Structures are given as structure tokens and as C-alpha cells.
Amino acid sequence: MNKSVIALAPMRRLCEKAGADRVSDAAAKELAKVLEEIGAKIAKEALDYAVYTGRKTIKMKDIEIAIKKVIGK
């Protein structure tokens, strides 16, 4: 696997905020990996919407619609 775009420290913080005392390295990496996959999907979807309106800059509204498409939220 390539180096993650998302760092491990924030993954540990998320787990600690949830109440964990500690987080294994492998667990932090797995969490970073899945969030990165979801993020990449949202980014691709958002770019499709941006490009559709003639932009190559992703704006808030592109991310908002992409989240709805990808997460169904």
C-alpha cells in the first residue's frame, strides 16, 4: 500500500475520543485506509459535478451532493 494521505495520529484521537485507552498501529492504519477510500470516492464524485459545470475547482456544493451520492445521507 502507498503511504496514507490521512495520518495516523488523528485516527488515534478519534478512538481515544470514543473512549479507548489505546489503539494498535494496525487498527489506526485500517481506520485511515477506510476513511481514505470513502474520501477518495466522495472527491471523485464531487469532481464529476464540478467538471459538469465547467470547473476544475471543487466547491462546497460539489462535496455536499457527492456525500449524498456516496453515503446516501
Next chain:
Amino acid sequence: MNKSVIALAPMRRLCEKAGADRVSDAAAKELAKVLEEIGAKIAKEALDYAVYTGRKTIKMKDIEIAIKKVIGK
């Protein structure tokens, strides 16, 4: 909103990797926010499994089952 656990720079990188030229601040923040929400859900679910087996350390297997529960993957 509290300060994000997930930084904005990696959100920009995800969008650039998807092919975007630029990403607005609001878009990067929105992407960080949704990934953080999903990450927090996974972390909480993972901790439930850890605690169930008498640990307060989150391990890889806790994250794996939590991802299945939260993302259905």
C-alpha cells in the same frame, strides 16, 4: 463546530488526486467533517467490541468488524 481532528491538507490532497485543480476551504472542511463523523462511528463501534472482550485497547479486528457494521462492507 469544534476544531476538526482530521486536517484539511489531506482533504485537499484527496481531491487533487481525484483530478481537481483546486478545492475551496469550505469543501475541504465539509469533507473532513463527514470523514470524521464516519470515523467516530467506527471507533465507537470498535470500542464496544474491544470492551466486550475485556479490553480498552482497540485492535485491528475491532476496527474490521466495526467497518462491516458501519459501512456494511
